[in-house]
Amino acid sequence: MPTRVVMPKLSDTMEEGRILRWLRKEGDRIEAGQPLAEVETDKATVEMEAYSTGILRKLVAGEGETVNVGALIAVLGTADEDISALLAEAMGVPAAAPAAASPAVGQPAVHPSPAAPPTGDRPPEAAAAPAAPLTPPVAATASRRSVKASPLALRMAAESGLDLGPIVGTGPQGRIIKRDVEAVLAAARPPAHAEPAGVSVERAGRARAAAPRDDGAEVTAVDLSMMRRTIAKRLVQSKSPVPHFYLTVDVAMDRTWEAWRALREDQSAVSLNDVIIKVTAAALRRHPEMNASFGGDHVKRYARVHVGVAVAVEDGLITPVVRDADAKTIEEIAAETRALIERARARQLQPDEYTGATFSVSNLGMYGIEEFSAIINPPEAAILAVGAVREVPVVEDGGIRAGRRMKLTLSVDHRVADGAMAARFLQTLRRLLENPVLLG
Numbered sequence: 001m002p003t004r005v006v007m008p009k010l011s012d013t014m015e016e017g018r019i020l021r022w023l024r025k026e027g028d029r030i031e032a033g034q035p036l037a038e039v040e041t042d043k044a045t046v047e048m049e050a051y052s053t054g055i056l057r058k059l060v061a062g063e064g065e066t067v068n069v070g071a072l073i074a075v076l077g078t079a080d081e082d083i084s085a086l087l088a089e090a091m092g093v094p095a096a097a098p099a100a101a102s103p104a105v106g107q108p109a110v111h112p113s114p115a116a117p118p119t120g121d122r123p124p125e126a127a128a129a130p131a132a133p134l135t136p137p138v139a140a141t142a143s144r145r146s147v148k149a150s151p152l153a154l155r156m157a158a159e160s161g162l163d164l165g166p167i168v169g170t171g172p173q174g175r176i177i178k179r180d181v182e183a184v185l186a187a188a189r190p191p192a193h194a195e196p197a198g199v200s201v202e203r204a205g206r207a208r209a210a211a212p213r214d215d216g217a218e219v220t221a222v223d224l225s226m227m228r229r230t231i232a233k234r235l236v237q238s239k240s241p242v243p244h245f246y247l248t249v250d251v252a253m254d255r256t257w258e259a260w261r262a263l264r265e266d267q268s269a270v271s272l273n274d275v276i277i278k279v280t281a282a283a284l285r286r287h288p289e290m291n292a293s294f295g296g297d298h299v300k301r302y303a304r305v306h307v308g309v310a311v312a313v314e315d316g317l318i319t320p321v322v323r324d325a326d327a328k329t330i331e332e333i334a335a336e337t338r339a340l341i342e343r344a345r346a347r348q349l350q351p352d353e354y355t356g357a358t359f360s361v362s363n364l365g366m367y368g369i370e371e372f373s374a375i376i377n378p379p380e381a382a383i384l385a386v387g388a389v390r391e392v393p394v395v396e397d398g399g400i401r402a403g404r405r406m407k408l409t410l411s412v413d414h415r416v417a418d419g420a421m422a423a424r425f426l427q428t429l430r431r432l433l434e435n436p437v438l439l440g
Contacts, residue, residue, distance in 0.1 A: 002077035002086055003052050007067045010041045010048075011351050015233075017041050018066045018226055019073065028056045030076060037073075042230030043318055043354055045347040052076060057083050062175060065150065066226070149176035156181045179223075227316035238378050242294075243414040246373050249426050252434045253389050253404040259436050263330070273309075273363045274334040275436075276386055281305045281325035282439055283429040284359055290425045291358050293379040294415045300379075308357030308377065309337060311344045318344050319377060321357045365389060371407040381416035384429075385409040406433075 007017050018040040024030060036050045054076035061073040075083045149157070149164055153176045157164050160181075167184055169176035224232070256275060263270045284291040284305045292301045305326040308319035320340035322333055343349050359381075362374045365388035374385040387407040394403030408429065412422045432438055 002057065002075050002081050002083045003054055004072055004086060005036070005050075005074035005076060007039070007061075007069050007071050007073050008048060009069045010039065010046045011043045012355055014041045014043075014069060014230075016066050016068045016226070016229075019061050019063055020045060021063055022059055023047075024056050026056055026059055030054055030056050040226050040347075042226045043347075043351070044349045050076075055079055057081070058087060060087070062150070065177065148174060150178065152178050153181045156185075160185055225315040227313070227318070231316050234378070235375055238376050242376055242378065244373075244376060244411050245414050245419065245422075246409055246411055247419065247422050247426055248371065248407055248409045249430050251406045251408060251430045252394075253406045256433050256436050257389065257404050268331065268334070269338065270330050270334040271337075272365075272389070273361075273386070274330055274337055276363065276384075276433075277307050277309065277322060277325055277333055277337070277361055278328070278330045279432045279436070279439065280359070280361055280384060280429060281307055281322075282432055283425060285326045286428055287421075287425040289417060289421050290382055290412075292381045292416050293358070294381065294413055299381075299416050302358045304358070306356055306358045308354075308360035308380070309340070310360060310362035310374075311341050313345050313347070318349065318354055319357060319360055320344050320349060320354050323356070360384070361386060365406070371409060373409050374411050376411050376413055381413045382422070383411050385411065 010017065020038040020040050022037050023035045024037075030036065030050045030053060032050055032053050034050050035047045037048045039046050039048050055078060056074060057077045058075045059073075060075065061067050061071075067073055072086065075086050077083055148169065153164070156162075156178065162181065162184060164176055164181075167176050167180055168174075169180055256279075257272075260270065260272050260275055284307075288301050291305055292299050294300075304324055306321050306323045307325040308321050310317055310319050320337075320343075322328070322336055322340070325333060328336070340349070340353060343353070357377070357380060360374075360377050360383040362383060363386040364372055365386055368388055370387045370390060372385050372387065374383045376383050385408070387409075389404050389406045391402055392405050393400050394405075396403075408426065410422055410426055
């Protein structure tokens with residue numbers, strides 16, 4: 001029987017994936033465990049492995065296309081098997097029921113390493129049209145096969161009676177995809193301010209790339225990356241239902257600054273942020289009520305301190321995790337953080353390297369930002385926003401001297417902690433930063 005290859009769930013927040021590159025071509029013999037494709041998730045680029053053995057009969061989703069988790073992206077089987085039913089599923093049209101047709105295998109054919117493959121099917125967002133000629137299960141699709149378009153675009157065109165021929169595709173290799181059809185259909189509607197109905201389909205197909213505003217300027221629509229889509233969803237999930245409150249303290253950084261400079265002069269690669277991570281972890285160990293998350297009808301307090309470190313990457317933000325940060329030396333934290341940041345910016349982090357944080361630190365001090373409020377990363381109860389170290393005049397013993405100050409803002413989930421609990425944590429954090437010898 002033919003085997004379904006579906007888009008696997010490669011991270012805990014992944015809802016769809018983009019196929020960057022197929023590593024095998026149609027007709028190749030595939031062995032279980034062999035790399036099959038490179039997939040871009042919301043967090044990283046992951047090499048997807050084959051889950052079973054067979055001949056790669058059809059690549060349903062094309063390179064560069066975005067597909068829902070659980071949706072069909074390829075078909076494995078033997079050389080003479082009838083796979084028309086699976087191809088009909090990819091196109092979203094009802095399949096004929098030839099006597100020789102083999103039912104689809106319910107088990108997913110691909111899994112990520114090390115995570116398990118997803119179960120169940122979801123309709124594909126945009127799957128690529130088969131490159132080779134085939135006999136479609138219904139006659140209505142035969143005339144549409146002369147157009148280079150994704151199955152979803154074909155289905156949308158059939159439902160709306162749209163001729164795809166004149167449309168200029170914006171997908172891989174000029175393929176017409178969902179957004180191209182949507183742009184043409186939107187342009188063809190006759191709102192009060194729309195152009196006359198005679199607007200050409202070709203012009204409407206290009207309208208998405210440069211849409212004039214009322215002021216005459218041109219707007220370029222830039223598709224969201226997988227990471228940016230997830231950030232948008234996650235932040236709404238955090239900011240809307242989570243009752244945030246914020247506390248800010250101004251910390252005297254003179255002693256920590258001198259200790260850090262001494263480490264640097266000793267050829268250490270420790271950054272000031274590494275010091276802050278270590279001190280934060282020590283404070284969390286002393287205040288376990290802040291190393292927690294909201295569980296609906298209970299609060300989860302974690303026995304281990306795993307600190308997430310917010311890292312800016314090309315198209316968004318990711319938070320690799322320094323595990324057991326309270327039990328590590330500053331030098332160990334520095335080495336681990338550098339390695340995690342390098343892999344994050346190369347999109348090579350594994351799921352266990354960016355999941356499981358119990359608290360997060362976001363530092364914008366290197367950009368000259370003196371103070372800001374960060375949004376909590378669910379399900380964590382709090383996040384620490386770190387500002388720049390400033391050299392300012394300080395009044396001390398009736399005199400004025402130059403001193404170094406840094407503002408810390410703690411964002412807290414009020415369901416987990418109240419103001420007094422969070423304030424005590426910040427007091428400890430400030431005391432450790434102002435007197436680093438207390439770290440012990």
